[in-house]
Amino acid sequence: MSQFDTHKVSHRLASYMTTERLGVSLLFLMNGFMIGAWAPKIPEFASRLGLGEKSLGLMILTFGLGSIIMMPIAGSQIARFGSKAVSRFAAILLTPMLLLLSVANNIWTGAIAIGLFGGLIGAMDVAMNANAVATEKHMRRAIMSSCHAFWSLGGLLGSATGGFMIEWLGGFAHAIVVTLLATLMIGLAWRNVLHDAPHPDEHKDEAPHRLPRSPLPWLIGMVALFCMVPEGAILDWGALYLRNELGASVALSGFAFAGFSFTMAAMRFAGDIIRDRLGAVRTLQICGTIAIAGLLLIGLAPNASVAIAGFALAGIGISNMVPIAFSAAGNLPGMAAGVGLSVVTTMGYSGILLAPSLIGFVAEHTGLGPIFLALSAFLVVVLLLSRLARHADGTHH
Known part of the structure; x- marks a missing residue:
């Protein structure tokens, strides 16, 4: 060299x-x-x-x-x-x-x-x-x-x-x-x-303790929520699905979340370069499409190996969707970063915290396969709202 x-x-x-x-x-x-x-x-x-x-x-x-x-x-x-x-x-x-x-x-x-x-x-x-x-x-x-x-x-x-x-x-x-x-x-x-202490005149019209009136943080919060519900479902129900419905061994069933986590972490390290190259909107659309394909593969899987490939594919897709939503929330016009982010993080994490128990209740009647198929519909909504990701590009473009 x-x-x-x-x-x-x-x-x-x-x-x-x-x-x-x-x-x-x-x-x-x-x-x-x-x-x-x-x-x-x-x-x-x-x-x-x-x-x-x-x-x-x-x-x-x-x-x-x-x-x-x-x-x-x-x-x-x-x-x-x-x-x-x-x-x-x-x-x-x-x-x-x-x-x-x-x-x-x-x-x-x-x-x-x-x-x-x-x-x-x-x-x-x-x-x-x-x-x-x-x-x-x-x-x-x-x-x-x-x-x-x-x-x-x-x-x-x-x-x-x-x-x-x-x-x-x-x-x-x-x-x-x-x-x-x-x-x-x-x-x-x-x-x-x-160090990012706010300027005394910054956001002076905004009451920081009040919930924002603009619909933008709530819509971006919905994007985060609909991305994080599938993540929570895979975390809490992936291993059980492989074990109970696809006949995987205890050791093999651990690969549901392992496959998802591995591809998610790897893609997150690459995500910033991809986003700088393609822009936030295009990155979100590509990630959403890959995640939908992963969830469909999980739900329709004839055996554990195909389902694990689906979990890995879903990890690739979901990896950079939430970071883009958070970047967009922190860059909303006329709003302090902390206020927009608190709405979006609260909505997003409530998906991981509250959805798995609802999934358990529904799964008793339907099985987990149809639930993973249904969760892909959440990501179709994310694709429909993907233009909101343009606010994330305000950080560096």
Whole structure:
């Protein structure tokens, strides 16, 4: 490689990972890592508090309600103080939450701890997405998809190591290790997060604590919701579908979400380059079409192998749809990024939190195959609303 080529490569790497981009990527990594580390703790948490399936379901609902309550509050605080301040504050409060969940010894302390955990995950989620939008504007290029890729990577690290650590070290020692690693991630991110405190005159006509009157954030929220319902369905019901309806072994049934997660994370790292090349609207339309094909393949699959290919295809499609919706929400004209984002994240995550239980109720009567087919109709609506993605290009075009 010539000296000129080497210089070009190093310049590209430098532009790819500026300090601000590193800062916000570490926030996403830490948030995903905390959720990933919590997943393998759930059985131990349930047995310690003596929770049956219904009681555990209510506890998990408390996590979701905590998120949905805190997301709009975080949005209003971002409009006042900027996303850097809110994301750092939420991250500090979130860091010791797994320790709190590990010492909860009755249903009430457990419910308070899990509600706080969900609330802080949600608040940090809105703030770090707002900071990613601000960093996109600062860099004049798309970064949202790779930020979400770091979140997926964090979730993978937390969930893959958690089970082993709990088995070898015990639940409390695992929580200590997770807390130390999360503190390290926040420490590395701390100075690098982009400062974006709002100008005193900015959005002066807008009351940050009120819900926006413009239909735009609600419509983009619908895009996020309809993209995240299939994601929640695959997460909660994919393995069961392979096991119960397509006769897969326990080991093979794990490949439903694994195939989906792998292609989703890989495509999220590539998503920003694709979006910079094609624009947000075209990228969303192509992704939506691929995701529809994946869901149809899952629903019509004659065996587990074909269904797993469908899950992988759906992961490719869905990967960059939510990051584009979030970028669009943070760039709506005349609206603070935190306000638009709080609407869209709340609507989107309610799809992952609330839809799976409804799916379970319907699946008792229809089976899961028809449900995956029906979910493709949600993405047809996303395609019909795809022109809204043009707001995402305001970040860097």
